[in-house]
Amino acid sequence: MPATETPLPSARRIARIAPARKERANQLPYALVLLAVAAAVAYELVVRRESPVSGFVWIVGIALGLAMQRSRFCFTAAMRDPLLTGSTSLTKAVIVGLAVATAGFAAAQFGAFSKAGQFADAMKLSSLDPVGLHTVVGGVLFGIGAVIAGGCATGTLMRAGEGFVQQWLALPFFVVGSAAGAASYPLWKAALFVDPKRVVYLPKALGGFGLALVLQFGLLLAAWLAADWWGKRKATIH
Amino acid sequence: MTPDSELSRGPGPAATPPAIAVDQGGRVRLRERETYKTLFVNPWTYTTGAVVLALLNVVLLLATGKAWGVTTSLTYWGAWAWRWLGGQPQHWRYFAEIKPAFNRPGFDFLADAGSLTNVGIVLGALLAALLANQFRVKKLKAKRQIVAAVAGGLLMGFGARLAFGCNIGAMFTAIPALSLHGWVFLVSIFAGAAVGSRLLLRYFV
Numbered sequence: 001m002p003a004t005e006t007p008l009p010s011a012r013r014i015a016r017i018a019p020a021r022k023e024r025a026n027q028l029p030y031a032l033v034l035l036a037v038a039a040a041v042a043y044e045l046v047v048r049r050e051s052p053v054s055g056f057v058w059i060v061g062i063a064l065g066l067a068m069q070r071s072r073f074c075f076t077a078a079m080r081d082p083l084l085t086g087s088t089s090l091t092k093a094v095i096v097g098l099a100v101a102t103a104g105f106a107a108a109q110f111g112a113f114s115k116a117g118q119f120a121d122a123m124k125l126s127s128l129d130p131v132g133l134h135t136v137v138g139g140v141l142f143g144i145g146a147v148i149a150g151g152c153a154t155g156t157l158m159r160a161g162e163g164f165v166q167q168w169l170a171l172p173f174f175v176v177g178s179a180a181g182a183a184s185y186p187l188w189k190a191a192l193f194v195d196p197k198r199v200v201y202l203p204k205a206l207g208g209f210g211l212a213l214v215l216q217f218g219l220l221l222a223a224w225l226a227a228d229w230w231g232k233r234k235a236t237i238h
Numbered sequence: 239m240t241p242d243s244e245l246s247r248g249p250g251p252a253a254t255p256p257a258i259a260v261d262q263g264g265r266v267r268l269r270e271r272e273t274y275k276t277l278f279v280n281p282w283t284y285t286t287g288a289v290v291l292a293l294l295n296v297v298l299l300l301a302t303g304k305a306w307g308v309t310t311s312l313t314y315w316g317a318w319a320w321r322w323l324g325g326q327p328q329h330w331r332y333f334a335e336i337k338p339a340f341n342r343p344g345f346d347f348l349a350d351a352g353s354l355t356n357v358g359i360v361l362g363a364l365l366a367a368l369l370a371n372q373f374r375v376k377k378l379k380a381k382r383q384i385v386a387a388v389a390g391g392l393l394m395g396f397g398a399r400l401a402f403g404c405n406i407g408a409m410f411t412a413i414p415a416l417s418l419h420g421w422v423f424l425v426s427i428f429a430g431a432a433v434g435s436r437l438l439l440r441y442f443v
Contacts, residue, residue, distance in 0.1 A: 027367075027369075030368050034364060038365075045348060053301060057354045058355075063362060065361060065365070068287065068362075068363060071286055073284065075406075079427055079431035080431045096289065098413050100289050100296075101414035102414040108296070108299060127412055129402035130419065135408070135423055136426045138402070139423045139424075139430055140429055141397030144431075145434070146431065148386045148390035148442060149386060149387050149390025149394060153394065153398065158360070161360040161365075163374055165376060165378050166376075169387035169391070170387040170388070174309075174392075177398075178312040179315075179319070182327075183332070202418060
């Protein structure tokens with residue numbers, strides 16, 4: 001920027017003196033280049049591959065990254081901060097997100113279910129995966145990894161985009177760990193008693209959507225209230 | 239610049255540009271306009287972010303029949319890399335039993351919704367940072383961060399396979415999808431985060 005030698009308008013001088021407002025080169029042109037790249041990928045998907053759904057998924061992905069960066073969202077911090085700093089604002093936000101998504105998912109599933117009264121139709125719109133000891137072991141390992149690496153799956157992707165070198169490093173090793181996990185499946189399948197058919201769809205297990213949703217929203221509300229209480233309690237101690 | 243001229247044509251307050259938004263030539267600077275700041279610079283609240291993420295996840299489910307997931311695609315990336323190096327991941331029992339899509343004819347990076355959203359997230363975050371003029375390479379501050387990134391990345395990758403998902407697939411998607419494994423994963427990741435915090439304070443800070 002050529003603004004250094006010429007006399008500055010007073011407002012700009014103030015902006016310069018103001019803390020944490022280092023004048024950076026205009027990054028907008030790069031944003032426009034990036035938008036052109038995104039549009040080219042969308043063109044490839046929609047026109048060349050004749051898959052409008054893929055093009056839509058691509059745009060949703062970009063929107064997810066944008067939303068996470070704008071809101072400084074971090075699932076890891078939502079899990080870590082209640083114990084590390086006592087802050088629960090992110091935790092409460094995640095719970096609100098879970099409640100909103102539950103309403104949408106349950107509506108879609110119930111719509112599918114009510115066509116023929118078959119849980120199987122609703123379960124196609126769920127994302128059912130096996131549950132068992134391996135879920136616990138995997139969750140604990142994942143939680144440790146996310147806190148150490150400074151970002152979970154989405155956080156790693158988002159921070160990689162934001163320019164964090166630590167996440168540029170973490171991401172390839174995340175991929176290596178994933179592939180190692182898939183390659184060693186026969187080993188841990190036996191060791192942790194994995195049964196690929198042991199999936200539990202709550203509405204089916206509890207005999208209907210009513211009880212499942214009462215339980216679900218009840219648990220989410222209880223978790224939110226606990227997080228709210230914990231955050232206030234910690235705030236008064238400090 | 240086009241963005242500037244576009245703005246000066248805009249209705250309302252743009253007609254009388256505030257002093258701070260004037261550039262050398264007296265033009266309105268796009269990045270200092272209030273509307274621009276509201277859209278692209280000012281941070282959102284956590285709750286706004288969470289609700290937008292939740293709605294996008296519902297949109298994904300309705301549009302494709304499959305909700306948001308991250309780490310299955312990272313597994314594909316690793317398997318594709320392994321194949322490129324001469325390995326034969328197509329014979330892994332994992333893909334035969336758990337993710338048969340991997341061996342479907344014509345299945346590749348651009349045909350995998352999770353790969354598209356994963357790259358989209360990186361690109362979207364970069365785009366958001368550039369639009370806000372906040373992008374900068376954040377260098378490592380200590381060698382310990384290398385160990386943390388490598389160990390943390392490996393643990394997350396391996397752990398996510400054991401649990402059949404990550405904080406998204408096995409939590410942010412699985413819980414709303416009314417699958418029990420989401421709740422079990424939530425409690426477990428919380429316990430893991432507690433252990434991780436101790437390790438972080440002891441070795442990595």
